[in-house]
Each structure stands twice: as structure tokens, then as C-alpha cells.
Amino acid sequence: MNEEPMVEYPAHIEALMSDAREMFEPPAGAQEAVRLRLAKTLGPAMISQAAVPAATQGLSALWATLAALTVGVVIAWVALRRPAPTAHPATSPVASAQVSVPAPAVLSRPVVTPVVVPVVSPVQAIVPVNSQANTVATVAPRPLDTLAAEQAILDRARASVRRSEWDTALSALQLHARRFARGQLVAEREAMRVRALMASGRREEGQRVARSFVSRFAAHPLRSAVEAMAQ
């Protein structure tokens, strides 16, 4: 319960506030335009096809084709790399079994990463890949798990940026770059890197990263902000 004395609006201010309570209405077409961009960014799987404009239907087919191709390649890759059954007796028979990972019906990200993963025992799962001498496929992290890990590192970087601790922020961003060179939040990382570099006085480096950002992510919503920061 609030116990602070609350400021009340005088009548002339309250009259102004009543007008301000009216919502800003998006212009016609804005909802569909943003939906289309979301479908392109995230893939059409999370937006029901009924609600997606026809323009994205071709995109949907593209995603499906990519997914099918990826599954085929992964199955072939795993089959070729699978060791002979006698080579590693310790390997559980279950280890080479394969299961499909069911993707949530609506919230799955586009399936461009392998959807077929080998099942390994808990012990195998924690053994470093190198020690397995390429004989046991590792468990592929689920995209959303990877995303959460990426997000956690960028959150740390963002918190450092807010405190103007540029070196700490850049270290976190470097960590993200090492772990997720081809991550899903590369653009966000690079935008933050531009800001940290520029703010810490490393302007040339910041401008170089900004130029790289523009060439890699020409249509990204952060582009204009990155260009402004690099000026």
C-alpha cells in the first residue's frame, strides 16, 4: 500500500491529461508491415500462415526447403562419421540412436539448425568433444537454449554499458564473439560494440566496426543508430 502523499493534478492539467489518454493509433498497414518484417526476421513458423500475408508464403517454402536439406545433410554427416560398433565398446547402443526434436508448434525458431541429434548418455554428454576423437557426436544445444546463453552475455555487456564501464562491456562482447561467432544476436553485439568503442575513445576501431555492421546488416533496424553513433 502506498503511504506517500500523492500529487494530484490541478483541474487545468487534468483537462490536458484527458486528451492524452487517447491512444495513438497505428497508421493503416503498419500492423501487417511489421508482421511481415517479423516473419522475415524470425521465420514464418511462429506466425500462423493464415495471418501471414501472401508475400511470405514463398518465404515459408524457402524455410521448409532449407530445413529439409539441412536434415538430409545432417543425417548423411552423422551416418558417415558414426564409428564401427566394435571400435568403442563403451559406447552405449543408445548413443547412436537418433531422435527428432519436436519443435513447439508455434514458437519454434525456423529449423535451419539440425533437428536430428544423437542421444548420448549423461557421461558422454559432459566429456569434451576432443577426447571422444570424433567418435561420438555431441548433443546439439537447442536454439532457444543457445539464444538464452547469448542473451545472458549481452545482458552483462549492456549492464556495463549503462554504468559506462566500457572495458568490462567490451570484454563481455569479446566473450560473446568467441562463443557465438555465428550467433543469433551478432548484430546486437556489434551495435553495442560500436557504442562501447566510440564512448571509450577508440573511435577509429568503432568506425571500422560500424562500417562492417552496415555492410553485414544493411537492413537491420539498428543500422541508423549505429551510423549515428559512429559519426
Place this chain on the structure above:
Amino acid sequence: MLAQPHDKPKPSASVTAPPANFDEAYTQGFAYVWSTLRRMGVREASLPDVTHDVFIVVFRRWNDFDSARPLRPWLFGIAYRVASDHFALAHQRRERLDADVATDHVAHEPSPERALESAQRRAMVHEALQEIPMEQRAVLIAFDLEEQPMNEIALAMEVPVKTGYSRLRLAREALVGALDRALRRRGER
């Protein structure tokens, strides 16, 4: 005069069924997010980009959404953080509500003259809002303009309820001062 906070009616943010998936959340929440970002000070030209970014976060955090709670405060918390990041990233080209406020689409315009007056008053309020620190401005927008309950606002902004009321008090004081100054400049006080 506004009633005391504890007397204030707390209309339900939405009477529709909670969204079952991201697509429903998008359909139910798009106009709300758009309007809220505008109120927070995102320029009209940037609204498609920032709204897009909000729903990217909504998608990524969909598993965190508690369907037993209303959608709007949850969206508000995300919009608040995305808008804050947007302003921080764009600090060198400080986003301000400019004259384009008057060109925004306003719901239920009764007549051209009245719509113009209404738009001017809205522009004045929204310009005054931009003088308030973001964390206070967001609470005022949610509580006074969107009439969301403070407990939901505090939850969305991840602050104690008491902090929410403190921010509201400071925001109201600042807003009254800013609006009085604006009215004096216009010779209306």
C-alpha cells in the same frame, strides 16, 4: 482532480482471452505497443523499427509470459526496456517528440477543429513527458494514461510497488511543472 491512487479505478487492461501463442499476442498487442512506444517518446518514423524489436523480444521470451496475468503490463515492461535501449543507442541523435506529434493518427476524432485542439493538447502533454526521466515517465504513462494497476506496473518494471508510487509522485510533480511552463509560454496561464 485525480483520486488518490488507492481509490483509482483499475479497469482491466483487456477483457479478451489471454493469447495462446505469439501470433495472438501480436494481434492483441500491436496497437497497444505502438501507442505506448509513442507515448514514451519514440518518434513516429522509428515506431516500425522499435515495435518490431519489441515483438522480437516478446517472441524470445514467450515462455516467460504468465497467461494468468494480463498481457498489457507484460508488453509494457518489454516496451519500456526496448525503448530505453533505443534511446541509449540513439543518444547522439536524441529522440524527441517533435512537431510530428500533431500528425499522429488519433482515435475517435469528432471534428477537424476539435481534433486539432485535441492534437495540440496531446502534443503539449507528450512534449512535457519527454522532460521526465524515462523510469518515471514510464510509470506515469502506465498508471495515469493507460490506467494499469500499480502492482502490475511494478511487476513489469521489476521494482517494488512502493518504488513505483515514488516514481509516480516525482513524475506527476515534474509533469505539472513542465505543463505549467508550456502553458505560460503559450500565454494560457
